[in-house]
Amino acid sequence: MRPARQDRRGTRGILERVPDAFHRKIPLFPLSNVVLFPGVRAPLHIFEPRYRQMIAAALSADRWIGMIAVHPDHANEMDGNPPLFPVGCAGVITESEQLKDGRYNIVLLGTDRFRMQRELPEAEGRLYRVAEVELLEDPFEAAERPRVMALRAGVVELFTKLVRLTAAPGSSELSPEMFNDVDPVTLVNTLCQLLDLPCAEKQGLLECHGPRERLERLTSVLEFRSAELAFRSPDGAPTRH
CATH class of the missing domain: 1.20.58 (Methane Monooxygenase Hydroxylase; Chain G, domain 1)
Known part of the structure; x- marks a missing residue:
């Protein structure tokens, strides 16, 4: 059996490595009961196979995912691909622990709001949704x-x-x-x-x-x-x- 793996990397190094590709597309983590905000951390338990695949891919790449809310009228369609609000919040995985059965416990740090431009078509072997996004500023004059x-x-x-x-x-x-x-x-x-x-x-x-x-x-x-x-x-x- 694989031992549980933990990754508690500091945020400083992570946030200095924002990939250019992030500004074009990002994996989506739709939720019906959580809204992430920039600068705030959210502890999350990842158990669905498609999102376990998404977290594994993010951890092996740039560690970025996009949290986005599902329209309340479609909260009972979480097993499929329910309609999403147009604005979500990108986040970087700052802490992760993989459990023996493949589930993950992670901490996601919100960084930037984004607006979905276009959801990408399904791809062979990819179980989760991906979208092209535009980062949104939070101006404070x-x-x-x-x-x-x-x-x-x-x-x-x-x-x-x-x-x-x-x-x-x-x-x-x-x-x-x-x-x-x-x-x-x-x-x-x-x-x-x-x-x-x-x-x-x-x-x-x-x-x-x-x-x-x-x-x-x-x-x-x-x-x-x-x-x-x-x-x-x-x-x-x-x-x-």
């Missing part, structure tokens, strides 16, 4: 900084309020000061990925053009969630007047 920093402060306050509304009694208190050293781009992308939101809502956040637009949309999401929770009684039922 200096002139936007005051507005972005104000939005950042508001998002931290709303997120703190939301956590307090949902926290179990006696749990540790969350303080806005905990986020002081987190830059606004990392903050908004991390919260977008970690918050318990419907996949389609996260997809809308991913498709926002830059951190200012993403912070504005996340502000609206958090305001709605906070108001919804505040309206409910402790047992989860709406309050009556």
